[in-house]
Amino acid sequence: MxxxxxxxxxxxxxxxxxxxxxxxxxxxxxxxxxxxxxVxxxxxAWIDEEGRIVRSSEGAYPAETTYRFGIGKVRLGNNAFATATRDWIERGAHSEHVWSAKQLAERLxxxxxxTLLAEATFKLALHFEATGDGTRARRHFAAAEHLAPDNWNYLRQGWTHTGTAYAHLKVLRRTNRLRKTSDKSYYDPMELPGENYRRFTEPEWLWTPAARRLKQLLRR
Amino acid sequence: MIILANGKTNEVSQRTEANGALWVRLDELRGATGWQMKPEGACLGELCVPLPADRREDWIADADGWVWFCYSEFADMIGQKHVRDGDVWSLGSVPEVRRSGLESAIAPDFEITERNGDTLRLSDLRGHKVVLFTWSSW
Structure with missing residues (x-):
């Protein structure tokens, strides 16, 4: 999706x-x-044959993946979630990774x-973006960001309205600021073997020659 | 007038004298919001909310030749957030649906269009294991 x-x-x-x-x-x-x-x-989410959610996880990278990020590259994720998903598909309710309704409720x-007002505001922003009213879209994206500052879906979609490069820059700046100033956890651990849990998505930088050159220039 | 609800954009009639409130014609209510009037009250699926009889004039009005329901008044009562800009109203999730659905661990149903144009309804996949996975280009 x-x-x-x-x-x-x-x-x-x-x-x-x-x-x-x-x-x-x-x-x-x-x-x-x-x-x-x-967010x-x-x-x-895993949903069983009866329509019950038996796991809902954020930061569920399907594999270790390398992304282009501006002129650089980052490496994110690992195979823990995909491995656990295969286990659930094969073993169903016998999989050790299945959550009970109580476990799910505790993690919601x-x-x-x-949260609810931010959702309505964000949807309003999306409508104005779709209908070409950038001024009103930006105003409501900003309001949603203010109401739900931890919702990266809202932040990143709103920043992308201004431009992809702008959004990438905002993500980098915010991540760096959070790393230095906040000890808040953005995702709960998925509690899976080999997960390599981090508080929020912290990419591993793979310096391309162009990015390394830019870094040197910025240091001067 | 436009109502954004449940992932859909719905164009509905506008009451002449709305006085800043969101009035929805009863015959357009279900299509625009998912709620419909029943003898037991306003109902969304299996959830029904009784409407206080002594406040009927707050909820229901005859105007412009139609029967209207004051949705913003109702939304305030059930805690559903709404935001307006001009003639566009955006409705947030119904809190009771959002909370009880997930706390019961039953996956909330949804209907969405697939890339090939087919309609995908989550409840149609009962009897199968489903892995829902979100990603984006941004």
């Missing part, structure tokens, strides 16, 4: 490259994350008034 206000145009090239054999949807209004209470991608993010 691609959560992207740009719709198919923004995500089709990745879907096409993946040649998926599974069902694929584009969710331009972030409906799915609202329903499941997720970033990648997030994932609280749904307070600001």
């Amino acid at each position: 691609a959560e992207d206000s740009g719709g198919p145009k923004a995500v089709d090239k990745w879907f096409d490259r993946a040649s998926p054999t599974y069902r694929c949807v584009v969710d331009p209004t972030h409906q799915i994350s609202s329903l499941f209470g997720w 970033n991608v990648p997030s994932a 993010r609280p749904v307070d008034d600001d």
